[in-house]
Amino acid sequence: MAVISESVKAMNGFKLHVVKTEKYKTNTLVWKMKAPLEKDTVTLRSLLPHVLQSSSSSYPATGKLRSYLDELYGATLFVDLAKKGEYHVITISVEIANEKFLSDPTPLLKKAFQFLSEILTKPNVQGGAFDQDTVEKEKRTLKQRIQSVYDDKMRYSNFRLVQEMCKDEPYALHVHGEKEDVDKITPESLYEYYQQAMAQDELDLYVIGDVDEADAESYARELLSLEERTPQAAPASGGRIRESVNEVREEQDVKQGKLNIGYRTKVVYGDSDYYALQVFNGIFGGFSHSKLFLNVREKASLAYYVASRLESHKGLMMVMSGIDNSNYDQAVNIIKEQLEAMKNGDFTEQEMEQTKAVIKNQLLETVDTARGIVEVLYHNVVSGKEITLQTWMDEMDKVTKEEIAETAKKVSLDTVYFLTGKEAGK
Amino acid sequence: MEKITFDQLQEELYYENLENGLDVYVLPKKGFNKTYATFTTKYGSIDNHFLPPGKDDFVNVPDGIAHFLEHKLFEKEDGDVFQQFSKQGASANAFTSFTRTAYLFSSTSNVELNLETLIDFVQDPYFTEKTVEKEKGIIGQEITMYDDNPDWRLYFGLIENMYKNHPVKIDIAGTIESISHITKDMLYECYETFYHPSNMLLFIVGPVDPDQIMSQVRTNQSKKDYKEMPEIKRQFEEEPAEAAEKKKVLEMNVQTSKCLVGIKSSNANQSGKEMLKNELSLNVLLDILFGKSSEHYSSLYNEGLIDDTFSFDYTQEQGFGFAMVGGDTNDPDRLADTLQKMLLDAREKGAISQETLDRTKKKKIGAFLRAVNSPEYIANQFTRYAFNEMDLFDVVPTLESITLEDVENAAGHLISEERFTVCQVVPKK
Numbered sequence: 133m134a135v136i137s138e139s140v141k142a143m144n145g146f147k148l149h150v151v152k153t154e155k156y157k158t159n160t161l162v163w164k165m166k167a168p169l170e171k172d173t174v175t176l177r178s179l180l181p182h183v184l185q186s187s188s189s190s191y192p193a194t195g196k197l198r199s200y201l202d203e204l205y206g207a208t209l210f211v212d213l214a215k216k217g218e219y220h221v222i223t224i225s226v227e228i229a230n231e232k233f234l235s236d237p238t239p240l241l242k243k244a245f246q247f248l249s250e251i252l253t254k255p256n257v258q259g260g261a262f263d264q265d266t267v268e269k270e271k272r273t274l275k276q277r278i279q280s281v282y283d284d285k286m287r288y289s290n291f292r293l294v295q296e297m298c299k300d301e302p303y304a305l306h307v308h309g310e311k312e313d314v315d316k317i318t319p320e321s322l323y324e325y326y327q328q329a330m331a332q333d334e335l336d337l338y339v340i341g342d343v344d345e346a347d348a349e350s351y352a353r354e355l356l357s358l359e360e361r362t363p364q365a366a367p368a369s370g371g372r373i374r375e376s377v378n379e380v381r382e383e384q385d386v387k388q389g390k391l392n393i394g395y396r397t398k399v400v401y402g403d404s405d406y407y408a409l410q411v412f413n414g415i416f417g418g419f420s421h422s423k424l425f426l427n428v429r430e431k432a433s434l435a436y437y438v439a440s441r442l443e444s445h446k447g448l449m450m451v452m453s454g455i456d457n458s459n460y461d462q463a464v465n466i467i468k469e470q471l472e473a474m475k476n477g478d479f480t481e482q483e484m485e486q487t488k489a490v491i492k493n494q495l496l497e498t499v500d501t502a503r504g505i506v507e508v509l510y511h512n513v514v515s516g517k518e519i520t521l522q523t524w525m526d527e528m529d530k531v532t533k534e535e536i537a538e539t540a541k542k543v544s545l546d547t548v549y550f551l552t553g554k555e556a557g558k
Numbered sequence: 559m560e561k562i563t564f565d566q567l568q569e570e571l572y573y574e575n576l577e578n579g580l581d582v583y584v585l586p587k588k589g590f591n592k593t594y595a596t597f598t599t600k601y602g603s604i605d606n607h608f609l610p611p612g613k614d615d616f617v618n619v620p621d622g623i624a625h626f627l628e629h630k631l632f633e634k635e636d637g638d639v640f641q642q643f644s645k646q647g648a649s650a651n652a653f654t655s656f657t658r659t660a661y662l663f664s665s666t667s668n669v670e671l672n673l674e675t676l677i678d679f680v681q682d683p684y685f686t687e688k689t690v691e692k693e694k695g696i697i698g699q700e701i702t703m704y705d706d707n708p709d710w711r712l713y714f715g716l717i718e719n720m721y722k723n724h725p726v727k728i729d730i731a732g733t734i735e736s737i738s739h740i741t742k743d744m745l746y747e748c749y750e751t752f753y754h755p756s757n758m759l760l761f762i763v764g765p766v767d768p769d770q771i772m773s774q775v776r777t778n779q780s781k782k783d784y785k786e787m788p789e790i791k792r793q794f795e796e797e798p799a800e801a802a803e804k805k806k807v808l809e810m811n812v813q814t815s816k817c818l819v820g821i822k823s824s825n826a827n828q829s830g831k832e833m834l835k836n837e838l839s840l841n842v843l844l845d846i847l848f849g850k851s852s853e854h855y856s857s858l859y860n861e862g863l864i865d866d867t868f869s870f871d872y873t874q875e876q877g878f879g880f881a882m883v884g885g886d887t888n889d890p891d892r893l894a895d896t897l898q899k900m901l902l903d904a905r906e907k908g909a910i911s912q913e914t915l916d917r918t919k920k921k922k923i924g925a926f927l928r929a930v931n932s933p934e935y936i937a938n939q940f941t942r943y944a945f946n947e948m949d950l951f952d953v954v955p956t957l958e959s960i961t962l963e964d965v966e967n968a969a970g971h972l973i974s975e976e977r978f979t980v981c982q983v984v985p986k987k
Contacts (some may be wrong), residue, residue, distance in 0.1 A: 155589035198851035202917045205924030273865045283812040385811040388702040391833040421644040433695030478925045489647035496591040496666040
């Protein structure tokens with residue numbers, strides 16, 4: 133069984149991670165920028181990668197920049213933002229064909245490095261400001277992106293749960309920032325923030341593919357040289373405990389009610405009971421053999437989807453389900469009963485073994501994709517731990533029934549959010 | 559067992575047509591942890607009017623029944639198959655499209671056992687009135703979920719506009735009303751018609767030994783008694799060339815409007831190499847017109863008519879086909895007009911340059927390499943191609959062979975004002 137092997141080296145201002153594998157027909161570069169999640173910077177950070185990917189000093193128009201990527205056998209350039217615990221992470225990735233599978237043998241990897249370097253270090257800037265047109269266009273798109281969460285009720289209800297549950301914590305911020313802060317951004321203020329982020333963010337570059345490690349290192353050294361830095365740590369996220377459950381009900385014109393329930397797990401990635409938490413979540417609601425799926429969907433026919441998932445760096449568990457508006461009480465009760473069952477150790481050895489096998493399978497499948505490899509390895513950067521995939525799987529194997537029940541007992545209900553349709557007859 | 563080698567891609571494909579008619583393909587992928595297998599029948603939501611084996615009369619079945627059957631196949635007398643897969647460390651799933659129903663698993667261990675489970679559960683239906691009734695609540699929630707989804711409503715709204723009679727316009731899951739009529743006997747009738755091995759394809763991709771896999775499947779199938787099946791007879795009503803409706807506006811609980819422009823295809827009865835060339839030419843055309851490096855994309859984006867939800871696609875199967883372009887917008891009417899004008903202009907001689915074509919072909923070739931990193935893509939797309947008598951591994955050579963004339967011809971056939979249609983979702987007043 134091939135488990136990933138990662139080589140990590142300190143470069144100028146960032147860490148280079150190389151994962152050499154022959155299984156892909158492309159090579160992938162993933163650039164990560166991490167800083168604490170804060171109200172003052174979240175919107176700037178959400179806009180920044182979109183401006184960077186739109187134009188650069190050599191490719192001042194998006195059409196030119198994209199044409200160049202097309203010429204490189206459709207190299208892809210993709211930016212993304214994520215919340216990892218109380219951190220806000222910018223991802224910029226470039227994926228490029230491995231020329232050994234093309235009839236044209238021109239080497240492409242170095243071109244991908246050059247391109248990434250261009251995007252990051254030679255932005256379209258004049259007189260201490262980003263190109264005004266680019267910034268204005270991307271501000272408009274960002275506003276639409278923030279607004280669009282409202283139109284997708286599944287995403288909306290999940291966002292609303294987090295907003296209600298983590299009120300007054302940075303984690304309540306939307307990953308794309310705040311709509312009312314977009315207009316305040318100017319080409320100057322964004323450029324100033326760009327310089328700050330490039331000087332202070334924790335930076336990591338992942339290179340995945342059939343690449344020569346020495347080549348990757350020399351390209352990275354030659355093309356990307358940034359100041360040394362000591363990354364800022366986010367304030368401890370703390371697991372605020374509510375005295376009584378926070379119930380929030382919101383009415384909208386929807387046919388299906390969206391039930392989202394948030395719990396505090398008090399366990400984060402790297403804790404000794406993190407593995408037990410993973411197995412707990414798997415038995416409880418992570419899969420189609422889990423208690424939630426069996427009891428809410430298969431037995432009671434209340435839902436099409438019902439699942440739980442963990443936010444590993446924040447210590448949260450979220451249950452989500454789409455139900456008929458009139459079935460709220462029944463669904464909430466079944467979900468509560470299933471959690472009680474977990475706390476009482478009311479699950480079989482077989483459920484436990486089955487769940488471990490499925491989680492292990494899921495981890496191994498995740499690292500079959502370049503993006504998945506980065507996702508798994510990046511947990512260590514966020515947490516400051518060094519846990520290999522093998523350790524993760526071995527530790528999970530050792531988890532006992534008692535440990536799972538103990539971990540379940542730590543899990544406390546925080547907020548029940550329900551997005552419900554308007555009452556009939558209105 | 560036949561072995562087919564693709565030198566440029568450095569892949570090998572193994573194939574056998576079994577005695578009962580089942581097509582089996584194995585693509586070994588070294589270095590991957592996961593094995594992914596799909597067991598697919600050429601039976602989807604459009605197959606609602608057919609002749610059941612041994613009967614004299616065609617039947618019409620309720621909308622959504624292929625998808626309903628997909629759900630119900632997972633349930634057995636002794637519990638549900640999801641449980642069994644997860645006991646074996648696998649994750650299982652299924653999906654129903656217009657023309658296919660696929661059952662699949664992926665696993666990094668117990669591959670042999672999981673493959674046996676996959677084949678056996680699909681070939682052993684167990685439908686009862688009670689379990690059929692229970693499923694109506696679950697699928698009812700699935701339908702309601704899609705009813706609230708503006709992108710889904712927009713997509714199906716556009717297809718409904720295009721087709722007057724063809725069942726592609728019916729939502730794959732049906733409606734709460736239509737599924738209420740489904741009975742266990744209807745499920746058996748559909749099953750008997752469409753789940754014969756000669757109408758199915760099994761694809762296995764992963765770090766596997768093709769000899770061992772093939773012999774396992776052969777042994778499994780030889781134990782089952784399948785009678786020879788006559789060719790399946792499906793019926794479709796005559797479909798006019800033009801779009802059934804020119805425009806539809808759906809008011810929904812959204813903040814941002816959405817707009818799609820669709821074109822109903824005129825070349826929908828193709829298969830094999832002809833279809834592959836047409837489909838790829840049209841994909842190249844749309845990329846030239848609306849890809850991120852195109853002038854149109856820049857001008858639409860600069861004007862604020864589109865954002866990063868903008869997309870375009872061409873879909874074709876035997877009997878129907880359509881192109882669609884659009885996304886979220888602040889001005890759905892102006893976007894609709896602008897896109898239609900851009901499409902009409904694309905028919906003019908000289909609208910596309912050789913240089914742009916060459917660049918776009920390179921882009922598409924690179925995109926294919928990226929796609930074949932994914933075992934899921936290979937298995938699902940290979941099956942789709944095979945059901946249309948095309949070969950997935952012909953994509954790169956066919957792309958390389960596409961000329962300016964091919965793209966112009968494809969554009970000339972596709973683009974015609976009478977086959978244009980528009981669907982919009984706008985905020986409820």
